[in-house]
Amino acid sequence: MTEGIGKSYHHGNLRNELLEAAEAQLAEAGAEDLSLRALARRVGVSQTAPYRHFQDKSDLLGALATRGYSKLLQQLELARLRAGDDPVKQLYAFAHSYVNYAVNNRDVFKLMFGPMLQPNEQFPDLQNTSRETYDLVRDIMRRGIEQGVFLHSDVEYLANAGWSGIHGLATLKLDIPELFQRKIDLNRQIDLGVAIFVTGLANLSPAEEQPSQLP
CATH class of the missing domain: 1.10.357.10 (Tetracycline Repressor, domain 2)
Incomplete structure (x- = not known):
């Protein structure tokens, strides 16, 4: 198991953490450059984990x-x-x-x-x-x-x-x-x-x- 996937099981509220990270990235780069994969890397979870919360x-x-x-x-x-x-x-x-x-x-x-x-x-x-x-x-x-x-x-x-x-x-x-x-x-x-x-x-x-x- 990779580190990212392992960490995804320990997040008490991954959805909220992804939104916090998205808000920070929004301020840095704008809405156009937001991506679920980039947020996954930022939070430290697998690239598929965000798709459990956002289509x-x-x-x-x-x-x-x-x-x-x-x-x-x-x-x-x-x-x-x-x-x-x-x-x-x-x-x-x-x-x-x-x-x-x-x-x-x-x-x-x-x-x-x-x-x-x-x-x-x-x-x-x-x-x-x-x-x-x-x-x-x-x-x-x-x-x-x-x-x-x-x-x-x-x-x-x-x-x-x-x-x-x-x-x-x-x-x-x-x-x-x-x-x-x-x-x-x-x-x-x-x-x-x-x-x-x-x-x-x-x-x-x-x-x-x-x-x-x-x-």
Whole structure:
């Protein structure tokens, strides 16, 4: 028995260890260069061992993104809990936690939302975890409507608008980091973005929406 195969029988959680190694390799070389065989060598198991947990590279990437979403969701839920019952404070906490996760998990975050895993219907676990994140935003908006903080009553549109604004700022930070190194303080920008959004929702009802001028 070779050393690699022998070690494979002693891993208490090989799947998790492979995902840890994949995340490290993702940061070093990018998703394109990830391979199950390279991960097997990195972890020190037989080249066939990873295939007991992942069908192929696509399955591995889907699991890695799902794991990233789960960690993001845990952080967002904790931030919301610490913010108390006020939906506005929850939204501020959500925004900071979301952007901080993106900054601290750049490569996994890009994988989670990148084209390699789209459409995500082919990864049911990833789709479900992504929906849970959306539902968290949706619930904050719903509570704001119920408490009369937000006049606009279409919770689906509010959730999409809230998430897209926060996600856009996170993406800007990742793709154009020098913007925040020169003039823009990231935390202040997050607060301003949420403040503008909340102020708009406190004054805009569905009847006051401006119709699109596009043909």
